Amino acid sequence: MxxxxxxxxxxxxxxxxxxxxxxxxxxxxxxxxxxxxxxxxxxxxxxxxxxxxxxxxxxxxxxxxxxxxxxxxxxxxxxxxxxxxxxxxxxxxxxxxxxxxxxxxxxxxxxxxxxxxxxxxxxxxxxxxxxxxxxxxxxxxxxxxxxxxxxxxxxxxxxxxxxxxxxxxxxxxxxxxxxxxxxxxxxxxxxxxxxxxxxxxxxxxTDWPGLLLMAIGIGSLQIVLSRGNEDYWFDSRLIVALSILAVFGILTFLLRGWMIADNIIDLHLFRDRSFATATLITGVFGLGLFGTTAMQPLMLEGLLNYMPETIGWVMFPRGVASAVTMMIVGRFINRYQPRLFIVAGVLLTGISTWIMTSYSLYISPVWVIYPGIIRGIGMGMIFVPLTVIAFDTLPLAVSAEASGIFNLARTLGNSIGIAIDGTVLTNETQINWNQLGGHINTFSATLPNWLQASGLAPQDPRVWALLGQTLFSQAEMIGFLDVFQWITIIFFCLLPLILLIPKRILPTG
CATH class of the missing domain: 1.20.1250.20 (MFS general substrate transporter like domains)
Known part of the structure; x- marks a missing residue:
């Protein structure tokens, strides 16, 4: 160990x-x-x-x-x-x-x-x-x-x-x-x-074989997740090679680590049901959590033309709501079962992301702020109970080792989520570009109305450039909505996992 x-x-x-x-x-x-x-x-x-x-x-x-x-x-x-x-x-x-x-x-x-x-x-x-x-x-x-x-x-x-x-x-x-x-x-x-x-x-x-296998597996996986979408995934020989290394390294590390006692990481910590369940939920929660964190600023700056300072102000209330909720939950965590907080937090987080699936290019800042506050409250109600559950039944002697595993699950969950979100956004934007573009032609009944509203004549050379820009904005917005829909599904899929959390013996006094 x-x-x-x-x-x-x-x-x-x-x-x-x-x-x-x-x-x-x-x-x-x-x-x-x-x-x-x-x-x-x-x-x-x-x-x-x-x-x-x-x-x-x-x-x-x-x-x-x-x-x-x-x-x-x-x-x-x-x-x-x-x-x-x-x-x-x-x-x-x-x-x-x-x-x-x-x-x-x-x-x-x-x-x-x-x-x-x-x-x-x-x-x-x-x-x-x-x-x-x-x-x-x-x-x-x-x-x-x-x-x-x-x-x-x-x-x-x-x-x-x-x-x-x-x-x-x-x-x-x-x-x-x-x-x-x-x-x-x-x-x-x-x-x-x-x-x-x-x-x-x-x-x-030092367990050098275990260290080497873990470094190869986790390092390769992280590079695949970070660069996969940009390098077109398995069209890239580098991504294919690193994927093979990741599978080999991680599987060999896990099989070897479960059979020996002095592995670089004590995998037998997963025999503790509370720790194993909290770590699993943290990883799955990470799939959706940092997706919204990473995607929303891209949408606000790229499509709605928000300046960085403006993005900060409209996202700031979410951070405040999360911080305040965490402090409140921290005071009451010993009075009520953690599962109750987590269920409420998952529902609020899922609802807030579902609200985001109705966004358009014409939303006001209010539509960014109030779902963000709901999501911040939900995040605060999830994270503190999960962390308490993870360490509740473990001896203090293994807290550093358990913290490493717990944070690794969170990190990999975040990376996998962002990789999936980026891929969904890219693919859905292209699909929607093709579908929407198929409806644009010189015989369209709505094209003259759009040209008149834009103050352009059909023969104006700027028409097709402006049409292309408008088409891309609409296609990318639908792509973002598809990402938010996928994240909503991930959050609600957490509900069955919460049933695996054992009932906690609350401290007395």
Whole structure:
């Protein structure tokens, strides 16, 4: 097992103020990491010119970060046992800050891809360490509130990434997307160094075959999911080769890991029904959650011509609703069965996405804000109970290892969901382009009315260009509606899975 006793001998930071200072240090680190997952997406066009990169190659700036993140997440427990929790946190924050500064100074694509890989690896450690540390710092009765704070950062930061990135890029330049991490990271580093106590280090043997298989499988899968739609999936030899590696690596790792006791990750944690069910639901929930987070800004900016600042304001209420709901749920999680919160949250989230299937090119900002508030409330009612359930019946000694698996399920769920959403959007846009275009011809009864309303004559050379632009906008909007419909189905499919959650013994007193 990777770290069966990592926290068993770690002295608790008993002071309430002391624990919250540690929490602040971890939350600041998490904000940096989670923002950097999405903040760069809007800056890619600007980075292309500076780094002399093609549109196909510049996306490796995103892929490298996500792949390194996915591979490193399940290794956190083993590394924490080898180095100690405090030392690993300081190493990960320091590495992330240095890599961020060097990313901002990058002059070539190769440089920034390498540095983004380091960023993703160091960043993954911080997210898992944050959750496992808070599980250990806060006892059962207070854990709900602690997980509410962790979940609030986890939900809100990636959603604000594109908006924040757009504003910084527009007013300061893309390099400041990385430089801005420096003061935040240094403050988090100093606060963590001052407040965290040293933890025991273990001389563990590293399961190198298991590590290699896991890295090959998860790394290949993440690259396939990140680049599949752009490279036309299995029309690409690279995607085919990586898919074969992913299947081989993951299946061999799972079969081998279930049969041996010293696997790099203890797969026997899935024998705990609460943990296994919560992890499964988290992965499925991730299929739909980040789909709306990623797709909605694209729709608002590309079709409705919203500026980045405007997108931020119309999406901000969702983050506020989610944060407030998580804090409320954290206070009441020990009074009611978590399943009740999750059912209500799934229904609200599904309803909010169903409302989005009625969007058009002419919606007002109100149509973005009020479904977002409903979705934010639903997200807040789902995530805190799921996190509490996952760790409720596990011993504290395995919390770091369990957190790694839990976060890996979330990460892969998000990646699979975004990959599917992107494919649905691309394919449905093309299908709708062909279907709608078939109704446009010079004999159409509605064409003269449209030309008159547009102030154009039939022989005007601008007619067909404007028609093509209008056709694409309508086709892409229908594509977005199809994506929202698919996400709605995913959310409602969660309801039967909730029945698998065992009844929780509520704390007394």
């Amino acid at each position: 990777a770290a069966s006793a990592i926290h068993a001998t770690t002295p608790p930071e008993s002071s309430q103020e002391h624990r919250w200072l540690i929490t602040i240090a971890f939350m600041l680190a998490m904000v940096m990491v989670l923002l950097d997952m999405t903040v760069v997406s809007v800056a890619l066009p600007y980075m292309m010119g500076t780094l002399a990169a093609t549109p196909n190659r510049i996306t490796w700036v995103l892929t490298a970060y996500l792949a390194a993140n996915a591979v490193t997440i399940p290794l956190t427990s083993h590394l924490a046992a080898l180095f100690g929790r405090r030392r690993l946190f300081l190493i990960s924050v320091s590495g992330f800050v240095v890599a961020s500064g060097l990313c901002g100074a990058s002059q070539t694509l190769a440089e920034i891809v390498f540095l983004r890989t380091l960023q993703g690896g160091f960043g993954a450690l911080m997210v898992v360490l944050a959750q496992s540390t808070m599980v250990n710092l806060f006892p059962g009765k207070e854990r709900g509130r602690a997980m509410a704070i962790w979940g609030m950062v986890l939900m809100v930061a990636p959603a604000m990434g594109p908006v924040f990135g757009g504003y910084i890029t527009q007013h300061m330049g893309w390099r400041w997307l990385f430089y801005i991490n420096l003061p935040v990271g240094i403050f988090s580093l100093l606060l963590g160094a001052a407040t965290m106590r040293k933890s025991e280090r273990k001389n563990l043997a």
